[in-house]
Structures are given as C-alpha cells and as structure tokens.
Amino acid sequence: MELNISETEQKEITSFFYRILIPRPIAWVSTRSKNGVDNLAPFSFYGGVSANPPIVSLGIGRRAGKQKDTTQNLLDTEECVIHLASVELSEKMVKTSAELPPEIDEFEIAGLEKSESTDVKPSRLKDAKVALEGKLYRHLEVGNGPGDMLLVEVVRIHIDDGILDERGRPDPSKLDPLGRLGGRQYASLTKAWEIIRPD
Numbered sequence: 001m002e003l004n005i006s007e008t009e010q011k012e013i014t015s016f017f018y019r020i021l022i023p024r025p026i027a028w029v030s031t032r033s034k035n036g037v038d039n040l041a042p043f044s045f046y047g048g049v050s051a052n053p054p055i056v057s058l059g060i061g062r063r064a065g066k067q068k069d070t071t072q073n074l075l076d077t078e079e080c081v082i083h084l085a086s087v088e089l090s091e092k093m094v095k096t097s098a099e100l101p102p103e104i105d106e107f108e109i110a111g112l113e114k115s116e117s118t119d120v121k122p123s124r125l126k127d128a129k130v131a132l133e134g135k136l137y138r139h140l141e142v143g144n145g146p147g148d149m150l151l152v153e154v155v156r157i158h159i160d161d162g163i164l165d166e167r168g169r170p171d172p173s174k175l176d177p178l179g180r181l182g183g184r185q186y187a188s189l190t191k192a193w194e195i196i197r198p199d
C-alpha cells in the first residue's frame with residue numbers, strides 16, 4: 001500500500017507514523033515551573049541532533065492549542081533534565097504521562113524520589129540510570145498544530161556506575177532502555193550484534 005499524505009486523513013497519517021518510527025527511545029523530562037513546581041513527563045519524539053556540543057530534540061504537541069507544561073516550563077526557565085526511560089521504571093514512567101494541571105508534581109503522583117541537579121534547577125530522578133542536565137538551545141513552532149520542537153543542549157551527563165562495561169562505557173544490556181512502539185506497545189532490547197562498516 002501507499003499513503004499519499006495530501007490525500008490521507010490526518011488520523012490515519014498519525015497512526016501510521018507512530019507505528020513506523022520505531023522503536024523510539026523515551027525522554028523522561030523533568031522541568032520546574034517559574035513558580036517552583038516540579039514537572040515530569042515522557043516524550044518519545046526524541047532524538048540526538050549533534051554531539052559537539054551534545055544537542056537533543058524533543059517534539060511536543062499541544063493540547064487544544066495550548067502548550068504542554070514541559071514546553072511552557074522550558075520556555076520560561078530554559079532548563080530541564082532528560083532521563084532515559086528504562087524497562088524497570090516503565091510503569092511509573094507511564095503514570096507521569098497523565099494530563100495533570102501545572103500545580104501538580106508528577107514525581108509525587110508516581111512515587112518517584114528526587115535528587116538535586118548540579119547545573120540546573122529542575123530535580124533529577126534519583127533512580128534513573130542516565131540523566132542529562134540540559135539548557136534550551138532553540139525553540140521552533142513546527143507543523144499545522146502547530147507543535148513545538150525544543151532543542152536542548154546537554155551540559156552534564158550523570159551515569160550510574162553500575163551500567164558501565166569493563167572499559168567504562170555504558171553497556172546497553174545493563175542500561176535496559178525502553179523502546180516505544182505504536183500506541184500502548186513497548187519493547188526491550190532482546191539481541192545486540194556488531195556489523196563492521198566499510199572504509
């Protein structure tokens with residue numbers, strides 16, 4: 001089959017797109033509002049953009065035309081902490097996706113402990129194996145929604161020593177990242193192998 005985007009209903013495009021861009025890593029993003037309330041929410045429209053300096057992108061939709069709390073906080077304070085969602089914390093991660101008003105702290109809703117961050121104000125998730133402290137690099141309105149694309153420059157990386165391999169690098173199997181498939185489906189790493197690139 002083929003989909004000609006200009007002749008396809010938006011509902012169908014969305015559904016196919018979510019099921020094709022897989023598996024997606026999940027950025028579990030902590031921000032703090034200008035009033036000092038912590039916020040935590042998952043986003044799987046997430047990816048690396050540059051390594052020098054390290055920059056990642058977040059694609060965040062709007063709710064009835066209104067920016068989500070994460071977008072609002074990032075635009076107000078320009079700071080966040082992005083945690084890599086793991087299989088171990090997947091149920092709690094999904095709890096933090098509830099659409100709650102900005103005065104509610106999702107760390108408390110999901111029963112998650114906080115640690116202080118070093119270079120930014122938003123709290124860090126104590127049990128996350130990887131946390132990226134970041135500062136807003138650019139903001140773009142994207143698409144017909146429109147939605148928001150936020151580029152975040154990573155200024156500090158926290159890694160649990162327990163997930164490092166014998167050479168001191170993150171070991172994918174110990175990291176146990178959660179992958180998002182379409183809708184409610186998730187996946188874990190079941191097999192990893194090497195392929196040598198040509199010169």
Ligand SMILES: Cc1cc2nc3c(=O)[nH]c(=O)nc-3n(C[C@H](O)[C@H](O)[C@H](O)COP(=O)(O)O)c2cc1C
Nearest residue numbers: 041042043044045059060061068069070097098099
């Ligand atoms: C695994 C997962 C991934 C998600 N990815 C996205 C995403 O990439 N973009 C988006 O706008 N919403 C995404 N959502 C929905 C948001 O998490 C949800 O709208 C949340 O309430 C936003 O919180 P906030 O208003 O506190 O920022 C995702 C939800 C889940 C469970």
